[in-house]
Amino acid sequence: MFAHPALERSRVQRRLLEAPKRVGVGVRDLYELYPDLEVDVEAEQAALAAHDIIIFQHPFYWYSAPALVKQWQDLVLTHGWAYGTGGDALEGKLTFNVLSAGGEEAVYRPGGYNRFPVVELLRPFEQTAHLCGMRWLPPFVVHGTTQLEDASLDGHVEAYVRLLEALRDDRLDLAAARRSGGLHRKLSTLISSGAS
Amino acid sequence: MHDDHLFMQAFVYLAAAVVAVPVAKRLGLGSVLGYLMAGMLIGPYGLGLVGEEGKDVLHFAEFGVVMMLFVVGLELEPSLLWRMRTPVLGMGGLQVLFSAILGGGLGLVLGLPWQEALAIGLVLSLSSTAIVLQTLQEKGLMSTAAGRGSFAILLFQDIAVIPMLALFPLLALHAPEALPDAHEAGVMAGLPGWAQGLALLCAVSAVVLGGRFLMRPTFRWVARTGLRELFVALVLLLVIGIALLMDLVGLSPALGTFVAGVVLAESEYRHELESDIEPFKGLLLGLFFIAVGASVDFPLVAEEPGTIAGLVGLLVLVKLAVLFAVGRIFRLSLDQNLLMSFALAQGGEFAFVLFSFAVRAGVLEASTSAPLVAAVALSMALTPLLLVFFDRVVRPRVGTREAERSYDAPEEASVIIAGFGRFGQICSRLLEAEGVHATILEADSDQVDLLRKFGRKVFYGDASRLDLLHAAGAEQARLLVLAVDRSDKTKEIVQTVQRHFPDLPIMARASGRNEAYDLVSMGVQHVYRETFDSALRMGTDALVLLGSRAHRAHRAGARFRRQDEALVRELAGLRGQQDFVDIVRRRTKDVEQILKRDLEGAPVEGAGWDASPLRGDPALTPLESVESSASPSE
Numbered sequence: 001m002f003a004h005p006a007l008e009r010s011r012v013q014r015r016l017l018e019a020p021k022r023v024g025v026g027v028r029d030l031y032e033l034y035p036d037l038e039v040d041v042e043a044e045q046a047a048l049a050a051h052d053i054i055i056f057q058h059p060f061y062w063y064s065a066p067a068l069v070k071q072w073q074d075l076v077l078t079h080g081w082a083y084g085t086g087g088d089a090l091e092g093k094l095t096f097n098v099l100s101a102g103g104e105e106a107v108y109r110p111g112g113y114n115r116f117p118v119v120e121l122l123r124p125f126e127q128t129a130h131l132c133g134m135r136w137l138p139p140f141v142v143h144g145t146t147q148l149e150d151a152s153l154d155g156h157v158e159a160y161v162r163l164l165e166a167l168r169d170d171r172l173d174l175a176a177a178r179r180s181g182g183l184h185r186k187l188s189t190l191i192s193s194g195a196s
Numbered sequence: 197m198h199d200d201h202l203f204m205q206a207f208v209y210l211a212a213a214v215v216a217v218p219v220a221k222r223l224g225l226g227s228v229l230g231y232l233m234a235g236m237l238i239g240p241y242g243l244g245l246v247g248e249e250g251k252d253v254l255h256f257a258e259f260g261v262v263m264m265l266f267v268v269g270l271e272l273e274p275s276l277l278w279r280m281r282t283p284v285l286g287m288g289g290l291q292v293l294f295s296a297i298l299g300g301g302l303g304l305v306l307g308l309p310w311q312e313a314l315a316i317g318l319v320l321s322l323s324s325t326a327i328v329l330q331t332l333q334e335k336g337l338m339s340t341a342a343g344r345g346s347f348a349i350l351l352f353q354d355i356a357v358i359p360m361l362a363l364f365p366l367l368a369l370h371a372p373e374a375l376p377d378a379h380e381a382g383v384m385a386g387l388p389g390w391a392q393g394l395a396l397l398c399a400v401s402a403v404v405l406g407g408r409f410l411m412r413p414t415f416r417w418v419a420r421t422g423l424r425e426l427f428v429a430l431v432l433l434l435v436i437g438i439a440l441l442m443d444l445v446g447l448s449p450a451l452g453t454f455v456a457g458v459v460l461a462e463s464e465y466r467h468e469l470e471s472d473i474e475p476f477k478g479l480l481l482g483l484f485f486i487a488v489g490a491s492v493d494f495p496l497v498a499e500e501p502g503t504i505a506g507l508v509g510l511l512v513l514v515k516l517a518v519l520f521a522v523g524r525i526f527r528l529s530l531d532q533n534l535l536m537s538f539a540l541a542q543g544g545e546f547a548f549v550l551f552s553f554a555v556r557a558g559v560l561e562a563s564t565s566a567p568l569v570a571a572v573a574l575s576m577a578l579t580p581l582l583l584v585f586f587d588r589v590v591r592p593r594v595g596t597r598e599a600e601r602s603y604d605a606p607e608e609a610s611v612i613i614a615g616f617g618r619f620g621q622i623c624s625r626l627l628e629a630e631g632v633h634a635t636i637l638e639a640d641s642d643q644v645d646l647l648r649k650f651g652r653k654v655f656y657g658d659a660s661r662l663d664l665l666h667a668a669g670a671e672q673a674r675l676l677v678l679a680v681d682r683s684d685k686t687k688e689i690v691q692t693v694q695r696h697f698p699d700l701p702i703m704a705r706a707s708g709r710n711e712a713y714d715l716v717s718m719g720v721q722h723v724y725r726e727t728f729d730s731a732l733r734m735g736t737d738a739l740v741l742l743g744s745r746a747h748r749a750h751r752a753g754a755r756f757r758r759q760d761e762a763l764v765r766e767l768a769g770l771r772g773q774q775d776f777v778d779i780v781r782r783r784t785k786d787v788e789q790i791l792k793r794d795l796e797g798a799p800v801e802g803a804g805w806d807a808s809p810l811r812g813d814p815a816l817t818p819l820e821s822v823e824s825s826a827s828p829s830e
Binding site: 036038041073074075076077078079080083084085087 | 751754755758804805809810813814815
């Protein structure tokens with residue numbers, strides 16, 4: 001699930017979007033599909049049902065996602081389908097966020113400029129996943145996007161590719177990943193080398 | 197009997213063209229070479245189907261060159277021409293200067309008096325506008341650096357003919373054979389110099405001012421009759437009139453019509469003029485090339501094959517060297533420079549005129565000029581072959597790769613909007629605001645006129661005509677916005693475009709449902725019913741005024757649109773079935789039912805905003821006595 005209302009102005013998200021395309025992961029570009037925010041609930045629910053891993057890739061606007069992601073959640077995650085009685089459509093699926101954030105990781109901490117770690121700020125996503133019976137992982141974050149050099153951006157794209165490949169081949173250590181505080185941290189330690 | 201003869205001649209010329217040109221094109225030699233070969237074949241020294249009158253035909257067919265320069269002018273707006281002043285004066289000037297010096301110098305070495313040598317050098321500095329432009333246009337090379345350079349040089353040469361005509365009588369060595377300016381300068385010859393200058397100035401001003409202020413109302417007046425042939429007649433009248441006027445004051449008709457073309461380049465009738473005159477221009481140019489082919493004096497060539505071959509070789513080599521040097525000075529890249537040099541390495545059609553003038557003015561002996569005329573004609577015939585040689589042998593060695601050349605982007609806009617009424621205007625204003633400049637075609641001359649008053653750039657013409665679509669750049673365009681208000685016209689244009697430009701995506705305006713069905717089943721991907729969106733907005737606003745929450749009304753409208761558009765697509769496929777009317781009635785009712793259910797409080801979409809089903813759901817019963825904060829919907 002990709003959301004960026006002004007992709008033409010985003011260097012980082014445009015590059016990050018290369019990763020799923022390279023690995024062959026399907027991308028639903030929400031602002032391209034629903035420029036008027038009129039989300040097609042049936043189509044979205046069908047897409048969710050057909051996949052095991054749901055990634056939300058978006059910029060970290062105001063400590064959350066662009067508005068369409070919220071609209072999408074409000075409309076697509078319906079009672080009796082995603083949660084509540086009979087709401088088991090998403091049960092057991094894996095979900096996490098891929099974020100780009102202007103600030104460095106150091107400012108997302110108590111006493112820092114942004115006061116809370118990114119994982120804390122993502123509690124609504126975590127709880128949404130929980131209510132829907134999904135397995136939640138901490139986010140993959142690209143920090144400091146305003147000063148990011150092209151070379152280090154390449155590194156982030158490569159890391160994202162490795163993460164997606166590991167997920168596809170079932171090589172990601174999910175328990176360690178859950179404790180990691182962020183999938184971008186020490187990614188190589190979370191991926192087992194041999195195919196399982 | 198006279199008529200029979202005329203028809204017989206026309207038959208021979210047309211047949212030769214129809215046979216030879218496709219063969220030449222098939223062989224990759226270009227149409228010019230085809231015409232030239234046709235001319236040699238039917239000429240007095242070939243099959244002898246046309247005889248001495250070939251000379252008259254040549255004179256008549258020079259009118260094709262005149263028309264070509266008119267069309268060239270039409271494509272050159274004055275601002276563009278002004279930007280070209282450096283290449284025209286610089287490249288053109290240097291080219292003529294160097295050629296005259298080198299050619300004249302060779303003449304001196306060969307023992308000619310300096311006057312003769314200078315005259316020959318000047319005449320041979322000219323290249324063939326007709327052959328070069330036709331060939332470059334056919335290859336789509338006009339917007340490349342070589343194409344622009346060639347054009348600049350040719351333009352300067354065409355202008356330079358005038359001072360040459362004035363200069364030659366001063367170089368006279370012998371008593372003139374006849375009054376040299378009896379033909380060329382027309383009735384003006386008897387007048388004193390200042391009066392001639394004044395007349396010249398008046399004629400040019402008449403063309404410029406007339407084109408600016410007089411022609412537009414005239415075009416409009418004629419266009420309003422709606423008779424296309426009358427418009428064609430007007431265009432021909434204009435070109436012939438200017439040619440006659442220029443002849444009268446001793447200017448080159450080609451130059452005069454070129455100026456008229458430039459003046460009219462800013463007019464809304466530009467594309468229409470271009471496409472109307474195109475067939476005449478093409479045929480007359482073809483006739484001209486045939487006449488050049490027929491005029492090659494093969495017996496003379498056979499008499500002195502060595503001399504003629506030497507002259508042709510020398511002419512081509514000298515021109516190649518001069519052009520290459522000029523290109524170097526103006527920093528053309530190697531392959532562009534070579535292309536320009538090869539393209540322009542021949543004698544020009546004005547050489548025929550100038551040589552005969554020089555003989556009559558007593559500058560040259562007829563015996564000197566005859567082999568030169570033959571050499572010029574042969575060098576012209578050689579040009580397409582030289583370009584084939586360049587394409588197949590030279591370019592692969594020095595050339596730029598194809599991919600890079602594609603950056604010489606076509607100058608036409610990438611979007612064409614056909615129909616600029618109430619509908620097309622809104623669309624175009626949005627595009628314009630986002631920096632997309634469309635080429636606009638409108639068939640109603642009054643409308644064109646009105647819009648021009650508001651400063652819009654609108655062209656007059658009927659977009660269902662293939663030639664107009666060509667002129668508007670449909671080959672390169674990325675999108676055609678069809679905003680014409682007559683549905684039969686719309687379908688006609690769709691058919692034309694689908695047949696001739698299958699890769700051009702079409703967005704089409706439909707007046708109503710039935711037209712939308714037609715367009716969808718014709719394969720148009722993007723169809724817009726002209727009143728649908730406004731009606732939908734009105735319905736939405738009506739709901740709001742009746743007390744509905746604005747967002748709910750908006751969603752109802754959006755949903756209606758989705759359903760109805762899907763319905764149109766579905767039903768378009770079922771057209772032609774016998775019970776079509778029944779199907780339509782039934783399906784329309786289905787859609788209304790769904791909408792009604794939605795409005796009656798069982799929304800299929802937007803259910804996530806509805807908290808009522810959460811009440812009493814055992815799965816959501818709070819574990820502790822906390823308020824049901826688990827619901828994402830409250």
